[in-house]
Amino acid sequence: MHVDVSGKTIVITGASSGIGETAARQLAAAGAKVCLVARREDELDRVREDIVRAGGMAWSYPADLTDEASLSAVSGRILVEQSRIDVLVNNAAHSIRRPISEALDRLHDYQRTININYLAAVGLTLKLLPRMLEQGEGQVVNISTLSSQVPIPLFSAYLASKAALESFSRSMLAELSDQGIAVSLVYFPMVRTPMSNRTSLYRHMPMMNVDKAAGWIVRAIQTRDARVGSPVGTLGSLALAALPGPVTRLTQPLFRQMDKRLAARLK
Template identity: 40%
Template sequence: MHTYSLFEHLLFPPTFLNRKQLGCQLKGKTILITGASSGIGEQLAYLLSEIKVHMILVARREDKLLAMKREIETKSAQVSVFPADLRNQKEMEELLTFLHQLPEGLDIVISNAGHSIKRSINQSLDRYHDFTRTMAINYFAPVQLLLSTIPLLEKKQGHIINVSTINALLLPLPYWAAYQASKAASDSWFRSAAPELNMMGISATSIYLPLVRTPMILPTDAYQKLPAMSPQHVAKIICNSICTKRKTYKPWWLIFGQLASILFRSWWEFLIPRMLRKKGNGNEGV
């Protein structure tokens, strides 16, 4: 587990989690977690392992999911694993069929699977697939999954938690066009749908995260020295949101970034092309 620096402690203050309340609230419920084989999804599954819940863990790596199942089921939780690439239509349809055949129904969906990519436009001219595959996993897959499971969640007065990024609420950054467009689309769709979901009795929570120290950021060398939240901390935030049904989680300091995005947008748009020209046309892919 990553130990926070003093600066990270300031940026990411501890999250109190009432484990007894969480256990009482979740006992006997069925929870779907996408992107479950590493990072946030993995730590969330282990955090819930002491509770008598049925977790459905979805990710591409079947061997990792099976190893998690063996470890978690030595405790209190029951685990079903469903290896699937949610960009693959056949595998998505098989997952949806499985979910609709659950005898106990579905109570909570944690939409966590995602893909990040950093690459300049100049280096993307012959890589249209970067945009289609990023949009496929970050936007189209969660939308299809939720559209299909909303009737199941409505029956149980369930809860959807959408794991998003603070970038969706800030000015777009160079080199992140594919990633930020897909996450902004997902966030806009979910916020637009949330009032209708609430009307049906389904709680909707958006979790806006800063940089998180997961395997997804490892290929980007620049990230290794930046402050980042631990996936264990994020798992606590998600569990806390399950208890409170809060509509959003944002880092306390994000408001200053949002204000700056409004107040200094013209300056940013004036200065950033000049900064990029000095730096050169960088390229880094994840």
């Protein structure tokens, strides 16, 4: 399948930075009408102005998606101002890298990640889904990570919230695909963005560039595939499902070694 994104109205969260910003630019360059959602209005306006200057169509929708009133207000605005909603890309997220043993008094780590990475995505989907059902077609693209396909240490709060989003996506697919609703999960490897740059240990780690990553979101919309990711991720999830204990015992020392090597390169 190859869907032409030209003329489609695409709501993309986390469009003020990183992969979301770049995906919005790529989609607008291909003729999509992009609705940009994030908290920082000045950054959204910067992206919108660039897109419009380049001949594209974009709207800024500033909102804190972890705030129910803000989420309600912004989804209401989008529904009033946009006659169609073809695609929702739930991309906004927050990542935390911390060992569980250092998070013993930090339940808020888990609350913060679940609020933006899972509940905000579900909240916006529930608001925009009725319009897609009315249209008889639509697509929700949810952004996850390769790290949920292999047993990665130190990201328990982040990965648990992404696992919840994956599970919700599978339920949507099982319930709504016969009503014209496509659901795609995109599993990114490490990508060079403000999110990954926050961890200084990763400064010298080879990563995917942001243009290529944004291209995966465009591909998810063009193909409507249920999963967009890497063969490594697919292999990892198969191995983990079949043999969780042995696979984790095998990879645990490898991740420790990798962290040591990256730390040595920082010195």
